[in-house]
Amino acid sequence: MSTATHKLLKGSTGDWEMVIGMEIHAQVTSNAKLFSGASTAFGGEPNSHVSLVDAAMPGMLPVINEECVRQAVRTGLGLNAKINLRSVFDRKNYFYPDLPQGYQISQYKSPVVGEGEVIIELEGGRTATVGIERLHLEQDAGKLLHDRSPTMSNVDLNRSGVALMEIVSKPDIRDAEQAKAYVTKLRSILRYLGTCDGDMEKGSLRADVNVSVRKPGGPLGTRCEIKNMNSINFIGQAIEYEARRQIEILEDGGQIDQETRLYDPNKGETRSMRSKEEAHDYRYFPDPDLLPLEFSQEFVDELKAKLPELPDQKKTRFVADFGLSAYDASVLVAERESAVFYETVLDKLANRARDGKVAANWVINELFGRLNKEGRDITASPVNAEQLAAIVDLIGEGTISGKIAKDLFEIVWQEGGDPRALVESRGMKQVTDLSAIEKVVDDIIAANPDKAAQVKDKPQSLGWFVGQVMKASGGKANPQSVNDLLKSKLGV
């Protein structure tokens, strides 16, 4: 594995290096909340998914939702992390109207998942490894609604108690590109695992980004935490801005105050939210309503055995089995849906060992290219995997040329239909009948005696003849047959 070189920022006193760590809050995919049976469905009227436990009624007790535990363990396994067979739920105490209990149940000293790592994909096929410090389970809070009354704020507890995984990275990230790649990769892993839908717009995935700067290789600087980022692009922008802000202060002889900041995407800047002095004293202590979370190694092994193939494994397999380049393979596996599409194409191919690589090119270049151009998602592609496989089959078996295939793709994209039937009905078949081609070849040689004479001295000019024959055949002639014929006729 190659270790990536990272971007340094130039200041008036020389280069600066960014040191970045992230806390990702990922909403666990589960039907019910972490400690109550209430639904986790998104949307719905305010306070329509609230149980007595979520509303913190007197005498209510939390009961762990085992599915959330399984999801956390699966995620831990997907991050190649240590799974802790015993972990503890703690109470994080603070007052806020969206927090009915007056405390959040979280895991402080003993998280369910320990150290792991994520391999991130960078430009040019480079990769880097980001260490995972821990993953723990915790409750989400409710939401304040400020727009329903001129004098009051309202509280919506639908989200209150929904399970979150907080995934804490080590401060291994060195620039904005790596940070974005880290979130992208983590999101991809979560979606492969089905443990979080990764929908950043709905808030299912949010990041707190810790940024500090230092002279390359020097001691760590004071960090600032940028809270609640819910877009990968904004994360990149916020890091760039924040690092420059810190460098400016340091180069002016100032010092960085450890604080929590918010990123304003409209202004493209971060601003102070609260200082270290204003930070809460959360008075963590083990939640006496809950026993320590304990499970067996067999429980973990069972989940491990049923884990789906993850992007890194898939990438390796694609490279090994179909000779894809590392870059192409990583493009295909980046999104679970893309990988699923490609694999469906593979399934439908008549000869996947032969055409697997061609199919990858078609998925990446033709299909993704076209989808991107039209701003469409792979799940809304007008050309399905079966159709694309048929096109690749037709190329592979020599029925159509690559050029005709592009026309065919366009027809299928616009009009739909069975590619094989279309080739028949529209006469797009490649001509391999030598006698038919021979006549065209003869005509062209006869019409161009000068050029024919030159070919013996300049063999590269054979290409010109091939082009002419192909053109005359409307692209349907088999290029190999044309080539062979020309060579024998011209005595090359």
Place this chain on the structure above:
Amino acid sequence: MTDLTSLTLAEARKGLAAKTFTSLELTDAHLSAIEAARVLNAFVMETPDQARAMAREADARIAKGDAGPLAGIPLGIKDLFATKGVRTTACSKILGNFVPTYESTVTSQLWRDGAVMLGKLNNDEFAMGSSNETSCFGPVGNPWRRDGSNTTLVPGGSSGGSASAVAALLCMGATATDTGGSIRQPAAFTATVGIKPTYGRCSRWGVVAFASSLDQAGPIARSVRDAAMLLRSMAGHDPKDTTSVDIPVPDYEAAIGKSVKGMKIGIPREYRLDGMPAEIEKLWQSGADWLRSAGAELVEVSLPHTKYALPAYYIVAPAEASSNLARYDGVRYGLREQGKSINELYENTRAEGFGAEVRRRVMIGTYVLSAGYYDAYYLRAQKVRTLIKKDFEDCFAKGVDAILTPATPSAAFGIGEKGGADPVEMYLNDIFTVTVNMAGLPGIAVPAGKDAQGLPLGLQLIGRPFDEETLFSLGEVIEQAAGRFTPARWW
């Protein structure tokens, strides 16, 4: 029919089964007694209509031969238990007129078995107190008075209403809760029987929380047998409370009258306090003698960390309470005192809604959990707790079946007599009982005699985890030897 109130639960069950009287008659007798005893302030909410409706239903079931084990038995419910459709306040102003839409597991099991609810009983606010003086509904009177005195005494706390009502024959039994002695101390102060079962034996679901790792529900009753009958219905695993334990509930009543011959009873030397009143010492000795006469073997045992129990308890319990009571913030239910900002709303609501003792404990708890103090207080207290638990384990490992101690260091005291200047004076009431909560063990308080002023005193038996049966067997031996005690009616 007023003499119906003087029956024990076991006797009433017999009478109901024989159709000597109906549950409605039994219930009416108690409702009248409650009405006549309002000066005791034991009930904070009377539910006569509901009681009669439940009694009629019980009578119908008895007639059909489909009676549950507590069919038709009128009970009082400590106001800490959520009762569906019936105001539940934990005797705190902050809950205001809170009416739960749910029924606690413990009470729903009592109703399942046919019991009748007479109303809600007074207690110390959020169960924080040892005299029932911290209730927002005012103090409860103890039916017992000193010989020749008109001074009203406290019934103990926090289950003061429960103990007073059972002692004054206002209900045949009552639910109670015990975090540091809140069942056993009031039982001892009123000559009733109270058992705090093993932690995890009864579900805490629907019981307003004080200190979650210590809270446990149990009954206060007129006899050891009655307590056994009530506990059988109250106990049991509840999937809604993760800390409740999934083991079968035995027929506790079957333990009554079982021989205690050969049982090894520990007398812990650390419970012999300096300056302990001679009559407590004498009572303890009598208890030991009675058990010996019944064939038990008495051995001196050591529980070396006993002296750290009370200070450690007053760190752990307030710490948990400070967090458990955070939900009373004026946002969703109960009292709300407006403010200009959300922080002001919190401050105004909690300052107005919580009484002085609750505020004190919330502040102690907040302090001991604070950054920089956690290790010195909370963590250390938890370590002490582990040592206390180990003391008991070591003792039981040597073959001791149960431990005999006094239940309280004194008899009941007058309202306003204790704790005015120094809250620790009040806290010392629980000196013999808190260790049991810290170790999660079962403990029963049984009336054993009277002091020189005619006030009842109790003895405590501490058992192995989930061995309440042995406590019932031994408790009945003491009950048989000491006799039962009924206060002279003055109200």
